[in-house]
Amino acid sequence: MEKRAIAIIGTGYVGLVTAVSLAELGHNVICVDIDKNKLNLLMAGKSPIYEPGLETLLVQNLKSGRLSFTWNHRQAIQNADIIYLAVGTPSLQDGSVDLSYLMEAAKEISLSAHDEIVVVTKSTVPVGTSEIVKKFIEKHAVQPINVHVVSNPEFLREGQALQDTFHADRIVIGADDDVGAKILMELYEPLHLNIIRTDLRSAELIKYASNAFLATKISFINEIANICERLNANIEDVARGMGSDSRIGTQFLKAGIGYGGSCFPKDTNALMQIAGNLSHQFELLEAVIHVNNRQQSLLFEKAKTRFAKLKHLKIALLGLSFKPNTDDLRESPALPLANKLIQDGAKVIAFDPVAYEKGRKLLPDEVKVTDDIRHALQEADLAFIVTDWDVIKDFPLALYEKLMKRPVIFDGRNCFALSEVSQYAIEYHSIGRQSIYRLKEVSLKRQTMKQKTVSSINFLTT
Numbered sequence: 001m002e003k004r005a006i007a008i009i010g011t012g013y014v015g016l017v018t019a020v021s022l023a024e025l026g027h028n029v030i031c032v033d034i035d036k037n038k039l040n041l042l043m044a045g046k047s048p049i050y051e052p053g054l055e056t057l058l059v060q061n062l063k064s065g066r067l068s069f070t071w072n073h074r075q076a077i078q079n080a081d082i083i084y085l086a087v088g089t090p091s092l093q094d095g096s097v098d099l100s101y102l103m104e105a106a107k108e109i110s111l112s113a114h115d116e117i118v119v120v121t122k123s124t125v126p127v128g129t130s131e132i133v134k135k136f137i138e139k140h141a142v143q144p145i146n147v148h149v150v151s152n153p154e155f156l157r158e159g160q161a162l163q164d165t166f167h168a169d170r171i172v173i174g175a176d177d178d179v180g181a182k183i184l185m186e187l188y189e190p191l192h193l194n195i196i197r198t199d200l201r202s203a204e205l206i207k208y209a210s211n212a213f214l215a216t217k218i219s220f221i222n223e224i225a226n227i228c229e230r231l232n233a234n235i236e237d238v239a240r241g242m243g244s245d246s247r248i249g250t251q252f253l254k255a256g257i258g259y260g261g262s263c264f265p266k267d268t269n270a271l272m273q274i275a276g277n278l279s280h281q282f283e284l285l286e287a288v289i290h291v292n293n294r295q296q297s298l299l300f301e302k303a304k305t306r307f308a309k310l311k312h313l314k315i316a317l318l319g320l321s322f323k324p325n326t327d328d329l330r331e332s333p334a335l336p337l338a339n340k341l342i343q344d345g346a347k348v349i350a351f352d353p354v355a356y357e358k359g360r361k362l363l364p365d366e367v368k369v370t371d372d373i374r375h376a377l378q379e380a381d382l383a384f385i386v387t388d389w390d391v392i393k394d395f396p397l398a399l400y401e402k403l404m405k406r407p408v409i410f411d412g413r414n415c416f417a418l419s420e421v422s423q424y425a426i427e428y429h430s431i432g433r434q435s436i437y438r439l440k441e442v443s444l445k446r447q448t449m450k451q452k453t454v455s456s457i458n459f460l461t462t
């Protein structure tokens with residue numbers, strides 16, 4: 001295997017994971033970022049993001065000398081033969097993609113790169129962007145240059161990013177010339193993964209189409225869940241029955257409070273824009289987005305129906321990150337929910353085992369934030385479960401019952417089996433399943449049992 005000199009522009013989730021993985025494969029990798037705080041952490045061997053296993057690989061590869069960081073673009077770019085673009089491509093107000101970070105990075109390449117280079121678009125970009133990047137670099141290059149551009153979209157999931165990188169279902173390599181594609185194929189060859197070789201535009205579209213399809217699966221199952229609630233059916237059983245058909249598949253059929261994160265909301269909106277620009281109304285995707293927005297407020301609506309007024313109630317908001325095993329709060333359903341609860345005058349205490357610091361910065365001042373689930377549940381009138389962290393799922397129902405003033409749970413992730421919940425004096429509302437109103441029933445039963453025990457003790461002692 002030829003040892004490559006690789007530069008990575010942008011050390012976020014994607015850039016950093018790509019960097020440590022390529023260093024782990026034996027290449028020399030130098031990363032550049034504009035965020036000096038992030039770089040200081042990285043240089044000290046600290047991962048700025050919570051991602052299982054990442055810090056260990058970071059430290060190992062820093063020590064080996066194969067991985068380094070800089071804020072100087074020239075230093076990163078001038079000696080690299082492969083340059084990855086891994087900067088953010090956030091949404092603009094109208095849903096279209098903000099390419100300003102990407103074009104800034106392309107400008108840096110044009111200022112410092114020379115001779116033959118491969119530029120890899122790892123960031124998720126609208127179809128046609130990689131061609132624009134190539135032309136831009138060639139036009140503005142200050143030294144003689146031959147640019148091979150390759151689209152190599154990223155499919156990692158946060159929380160399992162390394163697993164997804166080393167054991168990906170596929171690697172997509174899109175290029176309109178063979179030189180860059182061949183170099184990338186050789187780079188990934190030691191991973192022994194399924195490589196899909198396409199033209200540039202198809203590769204760029206594969207990324208959006210994949211995310212839009214997964215989002216569609218989620219909105220579809222959430223709609224079935226909404227029907228289940230009205231039909232007295234159980235979404236977990238329905239999803240199991242559907243998913244057992246290998247043509248449908250079991251994954252991404254988990255009903256819940258809607259999808260969030262830095263990708264699905266952004267990329268579905270971007271694909272709507274891409275279609276719209278081509279005078280095509282993508283009606284199916286429009287509905288997927290609409291269903292998701294509605295689903296995100298479902299638990300709040302249920303609580304409003306149940307309680308009429310949430311004012312002065314103490315509410316435990318369990319989970320802040322958009323999914324477990326990440327500290328990422330981008331587009332997390334917890335944020336709008338917290339805002340609505342505060343607007344309704346509720347007293348909110350939010351819990352997250354990892355994202356509590358980030359949460360504190362993003363939530364309104366009125367929201368108290370803790371990393372202690374007991375503290376959040378103590379004397380709470382009701383609890384909302386937003387993220388299915390293990391610590392929330394594994395927290396004993398007996399303690400939910402004991403700690404809360406009035407144990408009413410609105411579970412947006414179906415963390416508990418109904419049969420289990422029904423053994424406690426807990427009122428439980430979840431997604432796509434019947435609500436359980438066992439508060440009085442169970443406590444009455446317990447009181448009767450207690451009385452029976454007391455009378456039998458009395459009988460024995462008299």
Ligand SMILES: NC(=O)c1ccc[n+]([C@@H]2O[C@H](COP(=O)([O-])OP(=O)(O)OC[C@H]3O[C@@H](n4cnc5c(N)ncnc54)[C@H](O)[C@@H]3O)[C@@H](O)[C@H]2O)c1
Pocket residue numbers: 009010011012013014015032033034035038086087088089101102104105122123124125154155156157158262263
């Ligand atoms: N997060 C994911 O799970 C994921 C998965 C697949 C694809 N993607 C895509 O990958 C891209 C990056 O996403 P992310 O989540 O890693 O973003 P991020 O916001 O975590 O990181 C982007 C980094 O780029 C840096 N940056 C911006 N402009 C720069 C410049 N000119 N020079 C150097 N650094 C610069 C920022 O400071 C930041 O550290 C996006 O297009 C995203 O859609 C993300």
Ligand SMILES: O=c1ccn([C@@H]2O[C@H](COP(=O)(O)OP(=O)(O)O[C@H]3O[C@H](CO)[C@@H](O)[C@H](O)[C@H]3O)[C@@H](O)[C@H]2O)c(=O)[nH]1
Pocket residue numbers: 124154155156157158159211214218251252253254255256257258259260261262263264267322323
């Ligand atoms: O059955 C499911 C599966 C997921 N979700 C939700 O969907 C969102 C996204 O989850 P997931 O896909 O696991 O996380 P991401 O890290 O956002 O990863 C997605 O977005 C990335 C960025 O583009 C892609 O690289 C990945 O392939 C794609 O799965 C989260 O809010 C989940 O709670 C559900 O509600 N039900």
